[in-house]
Amino acid sequence: MKEWLTAQEIAAECLPLLPSTKRGINDLAEREGWNRDVFRARERRGRGGGMEFNIGLLPSVAQVAYRQRHIPVGPLPEPSKLQSETALSGRAALERDARLAILRAYEAFERGQRLNRQGCEALFVSKYQAGTLRVEPWIRDLVPAFSRRTLARWRAAAEEDRNSLGVDRGAARKxxxxxxxxxxxxxxxxxxxxxxxxxxxxxxxxxxxxxxxxxxxxxxxxxxxxxxxxxxxxxxxxxxxxxxxxxxxxxxxxxxxxxxxxxxxMKLAGRGTLRHVTEPNVFWQIDASPIDALCTDGRHSIYVCIDIASRRVVTYVTKTPRAAAVGLLLRRAILAWGVPGEIKIDNGSDFKARATQRLLASLGIEVAFSDAFSPEQKGFIERVINTFQHDAVTLVPGFIGHSVSDRKAIESRRSFAQRLGEDDAKTFAVQCTAAEMQAHFDAWAELRYQHREHDSLGKRTPFAVAADAAHTIRRVDERALDLLLAPMAAGDGTRIVTKLGVRVGNAHFLCGSILPGTRVFVRHDPQDLGRVFLFGTEDGDFLGEASNPDLSGIAPDVMVRAQRALQTERLASEKVAIEAVRRELRKGRSLIDRAREVWLRDQPNVVAMPRPEVEHSTPDIAAALQAATGRDQAPVAQLSGRAAETHARLLAEAVAPPAENVRRIRTHETPHLRFRRALDLEGRIAAGEAPDTNDVIWLGGYQTGPEYRALRKFHEQFGSDMSL
Structure with missing residues (x-):
């Protein structure tokens, strides 16, 4: 409420007991000496000058009328300070604020009055209940009337705890x-x-x-x-x-x-979760939805891609949701904007298909899947699809409404008799083909949506944000992109090359430069049914092309000869190095000699010590041993005369040690000579001599063999009279 008024403003109020003209007010001020009151009169600051008078100079009746007009009973200017530390219900807080607003209005009403407190309270209460005070509707609804005593009680309670003014009778019973x-x-x-x-x-x-x-x-x-x-x-x-x-x-x-x-x-979503994405092509979101309109060949779906940083959109109209539609949408977006860093998609079969995943991996794009049944994780694309349906689809012929109720409302525009026997195309005035609808949506995205200001972009347009960005665009050659988008063979797209070529469907495609047994990934040529492209399954390298003679219009025998020549050339180039190695192997040492050399190098330089032995015998072994010894001794018993002398001489020579100056030839040693050499070495070692190392190694190996063990038993039994 304004408390300092000029003569013109006082006259305009038309207050009781006061003139209604500026000159009359000036004359009154002159007569009553208002200008001489240093506390309630002052010079007016501002253009025009003059004097200003405090409303306290006015007669009491005029003051009451003025305050009644200009003291509103409403909320306090700082409602935040009204909130107490004690938690109040909504109803109790409103009750408290209404009573505090009334108390504040009374304090303003009381200032400048020449009545005592009881008189001011009685006058204020009567004015409130008579409806002559300006009271906000919500306050009068909560406090329709009160007494002077209630007003005094409110004042006392507010001084102690103003929250005590809040009363919620329903909360007490809750x-x-x-x-x-x-x-x-x-x-x-x-x-x-x-x-x-x-x-x-x-x-x-x-x-x-x-x-x-x-x-x-x-x-x-x-x-x-x-x-x-x-x-x-x-x-x-x-x-x-x-x-x-x-x-x-x-x-x-x-x-x-x-x-x-x-x-x-109701689910908590928050805002600004992707605020860190400020550069175009860093993060995209993709989703699909049925179009709320009909084409001449039925209802189609729309695939939409949005760039989070710039809010640009690209659309693609398709008859049915499938992986090929996802690839074609990406083709449109990549050719327009470049390759993104990451794409957010949902768990639909078209997005999780092998073709989609292989395409994204081939382009080096990271994929982020949203959780199942969580559309809020793709809030940007969900919102832009809703905007598209309400801003673009409603303009095209064939619009069928956004819901069942919208569809019924459109149908009801024509009477049942008019619609009797009609199809949907006539009922909804369907005119557009899928290609025409695609052209409409492209125009909407380029001419309407990207030039509209977005609050989330700071009142800027997607076109302006993209134009001002200083990012580097990653481009892909259109031919390479088309080849990556080419349909792959059924299944996982892989095949094994055989002598008949690569089988795709019921046709065989020949490629002589790729050898049988090679696993390849197959893509169809979208422009030639008789040709397929073959890629490596490990590194994805391009291996070559394969053609089918029937689909290519080439005579089968001609194509077979041509591909066979390619295979021969490929094999000839690989055989050059192989034949060189084979010639070297034919001329050099045998393979067993080469292997024996390695085996000898691998032998450990350790001599195995003799192990304790015991004679193992069974009845069969004893019988066999008796037969063997009997057979060896039988000829000795039959010798006589000169034969016996010759046998004794040969045995002595075999048992006698060789002369030191005679070089022993071991190339054709008999078992008895080898055993004799072993006995000689054992004796020398027992006498403390140090035989040759090779002899010691030979002795260790020989002692572990069956020949030594058999002759040893023989020697222990017959001594030096062993029969030869």
Whole structure:
């Protein structure tokens, strides 16, 4: 309220007991000496000059009328300071703020009055209740009337704790109802479970089910903690209780009964989660949706790609959602903007298909999948598709509405008699082909959407953001991109080359430069049905082309000869190095000699020590040994005369040690000579001599053999008279 007024402003108020002209006010001020009051009169600052007078100089009746007009009863200028540390319900906070606003208005009304406090309170209360004070509607609704004594009580309470002015009578009773406390809260929990299980149950049905669960009586707690059994409350009580439960637990019930509505309206999403993406082509989002319009060949779907940093969009119209449509959308976006760093997609079969994943991997694009049934993780693309449906689709012929109710409203524009026997094309005025609709949507994206200001871009347009960006665009040759988008062979796209070529479907494609047994990845040539492109399955390198004679229009025998010549040339180039190695192997040492040399190098330089031995014998072994020894001794018993002398001489020569100056030739040693040499070495070692190392190694190996063991037994039995 303005408390300093000029003569013109006082005259304009037309207050009681005061003139209604500027000259009259000036004359009154001159007569009563207002100009000489140094506290309530001052020179006016501003253009024109003059004097300003405080409203305290006006007569009491004029002051009351002026204050009545200009002191509004409304909220305080700093409502935040009204909030107390004590938590209040919404109703209690409104009650408190209304009473504080009334007290503030009274304080302003009281200033400058020449009445005592009782008179000011009585006058203020009468003005309020008579409706002559300007009171905001919400305050009068909460406080329609009050007495002077109530006003005084409010003033005293506000000085101690202004939160005590807030009263919520409903909050005091909240949670104390019969059904909420019955059976220790079990009835309330049962009712919540019923509502969550079947939201369409009426209060009467809930009451019936409660009777089935708890019987016709329930237990409630009365004053003093006394538990009392009472009859099941009437239907009206259930209606009020259900209303309160649904209001109190609205969020959790919505999550249980309507998950889609919970995700779209209640699930915490936040804002600015991708605020760090400030450069174009860093992050894209892709999604698809049926178009809310019909083409001449039926309803189509729209694939949309959005660049998060610039909000630019690219669309692609397709008959059915499939992996090929995803690839063609990416082709349009990559040729227009360049290759992105990362793309966010959902778990649809068209996005998780092998062709889509192979394409993204071939282009070096990282893929981020959103969680199942979590559209909020792709909020940008979901929002732009909604904008597209409402801003672009509604303009094209064949619009069928965004919902069932919209469709019914469009159909109802024509009477049933007019629509009798008509198809949807005539009912919805379908005119566009898929290609024409694609042209409409391209124009909308380029001419409308990218030149519209976005709040999230700071009131800038997507076109301006992209134009001002200093990023480097990664381009891909269109021919290479088309080849990566070419359809692959059925299945996982891989085949094994055989002598008949590569089988794709029922046709065989020949490629002589790729040898049989090679696993290849096959892509069709989109411009030639008789040709396929073959790539390596490990590194993805391009291996060559394969052609089918029937689909290419070439005579089969001609193509076979040509491909066979390519194979011969390929094999000849590989045989050059191989034949060189084969010639070297034919001329050099045998393979067994080369291997024996390696085996000798691998032998350990260790002599195995003799192990303790015991004679093993069985009846069969003893019989065999007896037969063998008997056969060896039989000829000795039959010798006589000169034959016996010759045998004795030869045996002596074999047992006698060789002369030191005679070089022993071991090339053709007999078993007995080898055994003799072993005995000689054993004797020398026992005498402390140091034989040659090679002899020691030979002795160690010989002692482990069966020949030594057999002759040793023979020698121990017959001594030096061993029979030869």
């Amino acid at each position: 949670g104390t109802g019969t059904l909420e406390t019955a059976n220790g809260g079990a009835v309330r929990a049962w009712m919540l479970g019923l509502v969550a299980h079947q939201p369409h149950l009426s209060a009467d049905q809930v009451r019936t089910l409660c009777r089935a669960e708890f019987g016709d009586t329930i237990e409630v707690v009365r004053g003093g903690g006394v538990i009392e059994a009472v009859a099941m409350p009437p239907l009206r009580t259930f209606q009020q209780a259900l209303k309160g439960l649904k209001s109190t637990h609205q969020v959790v019930l919505t999550q249980l009964t309507d998950p889609d509505r919970f995700r779209s309206t």
